[in-house]
Amino acid sequence: MSYGxxxxxxxxxxxxxxxxxxxxxxxxxxxxxLLTIDSNGVVNDHTSMLYGKSVSDAILIFPNAIGSSVxxxxxxxxxxxxxxxxxxxxINTADIITASAAAISGIPLVDRVGDAILGELESAYGVxxxxxxxxxxxVNLRVSSSVRVRVRVDAYAGIISIVxxxx
Amino acid sequence: MQLSRYEEDALDGKYGDAVALAYRALVAIGNAxxxxxxxxxSWAHVSGVNYNxxxxxxxxxxxxxxxxxxxxxxxxxxNPMGYDRGRIEPIISDTFIERQERILDAxxxxxxxxxxxxTPYDMDVFPDIPPSGSQxxxxxxxxxxxxxxVLGLLTNKESAISALASAITGKAPYSNLRVQESRYxxxxxxxxxxxxxxLDYGLLGYYAGKLGEECIAFNGIExxxxxxxxxxxxxxxxxxxxxxxxxxxxSIDAKERYLFDRSDAMKVKDELSDSDDGDIIVFGxxxxxxxxxxxxxxxxxxxxxxxxxxxxxxxxxxxxxSRLGYVDALERANATVYSGCCACLTPLISRxxxxxxxxxxxxxxxxxxxxxxxxxxxxxxxxxxxxxxV
Numbered sequence: 001m002s003y004g005x006x007x008x009x010x011x012x013x014x015x016x017x018x019x020x021x022x023x024x025x026x027x028x029x030x031x032x033x034l035l036t037i038d039s040n041g042v043v044n045d046h047t048s049m050l051y052g053k054s055v056s057d058a059i060l061i062f063p064n065a066i067g068s069s070v071x072x073x074x075x076x077x078x079x080x081x082x083x084x085x086x087x088x089x090x091i092n093t094a095d096i097i098t099a100s101a102a103a104i105s106g107i108p109l110v111d112r113v114g115d116a117i118l119g120e121l122e123s124a125y126g127v128x129x130x131x132x133x134x135x136x137x138x139v140n141l142r143v144s145s146s147v148r149v150r151v152r153v154d155a156y157a158g159i160i161s162i163v164x165x166x167x
Numbered sequence: 168m169q170l171s172r173y174e175e176d177a178l179d180g181k182y183g184d185a186v187a188l189a190y191r192a193l194v195a196i197g198n199a200x201x202x203x204x205x206x207x208x209s210w211a212h213v214s215g216v217n218y219n220x221x222x223x224x225x226x227x228x229x230x231x232x233x234x235x236x237x238x239x240x241x242x243x244x245x246n247p248m249g250y251d252r253g254r255i256e257p258i259i260s261d262t263f264i265e266r267q268e269r270i271l272d273a274x275x276x277x278x279x280x281x282x283x284x285x286t287p288y289d290m291d292v293f294p295d296i297p298p299s300g301s302q303x304x305x306x307x308x309x310x311x312x313x314x315x316x317v318l319g320l321l322t323n324k325e326s327a328i329s330a331l332a333s334a335i336t337g338k339a340p341y342s343n344l345r346v347q348e349s350r351y352x353x354x355x356x357x358x359x360x361x362x363x364x365x366l367d368y369g370l371l372g373y374y375a376g377k378l379g380e381e382c383i384a385f386n387g388i389e390x391x392x393x394x395x396x397x398x399x400x401x402x403x404x405x406x407x408x409x410x411x412x413x414x415x416x417x418s419i420d421a422k423e424r425y426l427f428d429r430s431d432a433m434k435v436k437d438e439l440s441d442s443d444d445g446d447i448i449v450f451g452x453x454x455x456x457x458x459x460x461x462x463x464x465x466x467x468x469x470x471x472x473x474x475x476x477x478x479x480x481x482x483x484x485x486x487x488x489s490r491l492g493y494v495d496a497l498e499r500a501n502a503t504v505y506s507g508c509c510a511c512l513t514p515l516i517s518r519x520x521x522x523x524x525x526x527x528x529x530x531x532x533x534x535x536x537x538x539x540x541x542x543x544x545x546x547x548x549x550x551x552x553x554x555x556x557v
Contacts, residue, residue, distance in 0.1 A: 016199050031379065031410065035220065035512075036537045045537045047438060066376070066409045068534075069214045069306040070221065070512075072326040077224035094199040095410055100328035103195035104188055104228075111199060 008152075008161045011117040015158040016094050019108030021087025022152045022163065026050065026058035027121050034071030034097060041083035059151045060085035061113075061121070064095040075101035087153040089113055089160060108155035117160055124149045168197040168340065169204050177336070185232035189332035193340055196329055202340030208322075209297045211239065211334035212287045213279065214246040214306040215327030218267040219514040226266055229273035232335075238278040240337030242295060244287045245279050246307050247454065247479075247509040254505060258515060279334070283507035284481035285453045286399065288313045292456075292481045296320075304339045306330035308406025309399065309453050309530070315413035317398055321345050324412035343381060344412045352414075354380045355421035358387035359428045365400040366547040369529030370432040372401040373439070376409025378425065383411055384418030396462070399453050404529035439532045442542035445525035448472060448555055450548065451479030452510040452531035460484070460493045460504075466549055467500050470556035474525075476502040477516075479509045500556070512538055525551055 028050045036045035041056035056078070065071055075098070078084035088102055090111035102109035150163040170178065178190040193205060215221045221229075249267050250259045271281065280293075285307045287293045297303060299319030305311040306325045314320040323344050325333070333339045344350055356375055362368060375383050383405075393401075393416075405411045450463065455478060463478070478497060480488065485506035488494050494504050508515070510531040516524065516539050523542030524535050532543045546554070 017195050033407075033537075035534075039222065044540075063379075064410060066379075067308065067407050068220075069308055069311075069324070069326045069330070070217075072328040073215045073221040073225045073228075076228065076328070077222050080224040080227070096196050096200070096323055096329050097326040099195045099199040100192040100326045100332065103192045104328055109195070 008163050009120065010159050010161045011114060013089070013110040013113045013158050013160055015110050015155040016099055017102040017107065017109040018156045019087070019106065020152070020154055020156075021059060021108040022150065023057050023059045023086040024148045025121055025151045026053065026055060026060050026085070028062040031063050031066040033067030034065050034074045034101070035068035037074055037078065039077065039081065039083070041078055055085045056083045058085050059087045059089060059153060061089040061091065063091045064093065065097040069097060071097045072101035075107070076105045079105035079107060087155070089153065091118065108153050110153055110155050110158055110160065113160060120162065121149060168194060168202050170194070174205060174338075183235045183237060185235050185237050186335060188232065189335040192328050192332040193336065193338060197340035197342070200323070200340060200342040202342035204341050205338040206302055206341040206345065207337055208302045208304045208333050208339050209241055210301070210303040211241055211243040211330050212246070212303075212305040212307055212310055213243055213274075213327065213330045213334055215331070216246045216270060216274065216283070217249045217508070217512055218263055218270055219249045220512050221270070223266065226270050226273070229270055233273040233276040237335060239334040241334060243277070243279040243334040244282045244284070244293055245274055246285055247283050248507055249514050250508050251505040252507060254503070256515060258517060258520070263514060277334070282481060282483065285309060285509055285511070286456065286481060288318055289456050289481070289484070291487055292483050302339065302345060304330045304333035309403035311412055312402040312405050312414065313398060315344055315350070316402065316415070321347075322412070324406070324410060350382060350413060352380065352382045352384035352418045352421045354378055354423045354425065355384040355386050355418040356425045356427050358385055359426055360432055362388065364547040364549065365396050366527050366529075366545060367432060368397045368400040369404040369527075370435040371427055372404030373408045373435050373529050374427055374431055375414070376405040376407065376411050379409055380411055382413040382415065384415040384421050386418065388416055390416055394458070395456060396459050400529065403453050407530045407533050436545055439529060439536070440543045440545040441536070442523040442544040445523040445542070445544045446474065446521050447516070447524055448474055448476040448551055449510045449516070449524050449526040449528070449531055449535070450476070452528045452534075454484070454509050455480045457484055457487055457491070457493070460488050460497065463548065463552065464493060464496045464500070466552045467556055470500065470552070472501040472556050474555055477510065478502050478504045480504060480506055482506040510535070516541060525555065527551060
């Protein structure tokens with residue numbers, strides 16, 4: 001982590017699809033099946049921690065996409081209909097579904113973010129983690145919807161910055 | 168990633184916008200998965216055919232890339248479409264039909280083979296499968312997993328766009344499951360549960376997919392008990408819940424191990440199903456093969472379904488099943504056999520007319536709930552037939 005010109009905290013990551021994006025961070029610590037995002041940008045998967053939330057204009061931060069190969073078209077359709085996330089951050093290595101969709105849609109994409117920014121966002125969002133005994137799957141997170149963190153993505157340089165203090 | 172002179176030119180648009188877009192997608196993927204180069208593939212299977220899933224944006228995209236007159240560079244097969252052309256029901260609007268047919272026209276201009284199947288690994292569906300060891304590019308998730316795990320083909324779990332890009336360019340980024348040395352499991356699941364039917368295999372697959380491994384091993388499954396129906400259930404569930412592209416039935420190297428027992432299976436079942444019963448019965452996601460169709464007829468043993476029963480298969484399987492008398496037998500038993508489409512993401516089932524569905528497919532269950540927004544009751548095929556036929 002370092003501090004950028006505007007004083008916001010900056011974090012290094014890896015640029016995959018170039019571009020600049022800014023928006024409120026929408027964080028899922030679980031992978032997302034992009035096909036379950038409806039045409040309005042709302043996540044419809046009842047098993048997702050973002051169930052009922054809209055990805056439109058957000059900086060969507062999630063480990064990677066899972067499930068349907070057609071999820072790539074879903075992301076593209078959101079972009080065409082102005083309902084797409086303004087930028088995407090894959091916490092892990094960007095997957096083929098997300099990378100291919102971001103490339104044809106022109107959505108800035110970065111990946112491999114460090115733990116530092118995740119810790120920052122989690123503490124800002126007041127995220128709690130419930131891990132079921134004996135399994136590291138089914139991690140349930142509680143996200144406070146009243147807190148919003150604005151982040152900027154520079155997918156050319158591979159930098160994510162937190163723009164200002166939390167609302 | 169190192170590109171050849173030709174590939175650089177293509178990326179720069181020398182061969183047209185569509186080819187450039189395809190290379191842009193391949194380069195982004197290559198950068199993400201750290202491929203050092205692109206390699207040739209000999210078969211692509213493309214998803215993103217059903218108008219219900221790709222919508223107007225997908226339709227326009229396909230019309231755009233097909234208008235330049237380019238053709239696919241390798242043999243390319245297609246996933247299911249939205250409805251059965253031989254059995255168009257009132258729920259399918261004229262607009263839907265018009266848009267669906269335009270999607271098919273766009274693919275046709277690109278020169279694809281319209282098998283309309285999510286089981287292109289079935290010889291009855293596509294007899295021209297390349298030999299084991301070939302590099303291919305399969306988008307349909309269950310097909311990619313089946314191809315890697317059962318047929319010995321090499322593909323990553325491609326996206327609709329990456330497989331289309333491979334079809335157009337004949338190339339794919341050389342990394343991950345395309346590299347022989349990477350095709351081993353770091354994680355193994357010890358199955359401590361008497362897995363005995365297709366539903367159990369689906370529940371195991373869904374659980375395993377959530378572990379997030381590219382290749383996963385199962386210990387405790389006997390190879391000779393794995394029928395093609397069981398493997399389809401396993402592959403399709405794996406493909407639904409995760410990013411896994413391959414499974415193995417034994418693992419020497421896996422250091423990380425998980426137990427899968429009855430309580431894990433029940434947890435998955437509880438997560439996916441929310442109804443004790445259903446208004447209609449659905450068989451087929453993935454589409455059923457001839458063996459599964461005959462299995463239903465044998466299990467029925469002359470009984471008839473008490474409820475509407477929708478069965479999905481590929482068109483070529485439907486033709487063969489017709490000749491063998493299977494279609495007649497199923498229709499006499501009050502079932503409807505649809506071809507060229509699939510239960511997964513179907514426009515044929517709507518919350519307006521159906522509250523809940525009974526199915527043996529984990530993949531169908533997941534998408535019927537999240538996409539069609541209907542309730543789901545999960546049971547194995549034998550139990551469904553025993554309780555829902557007279």
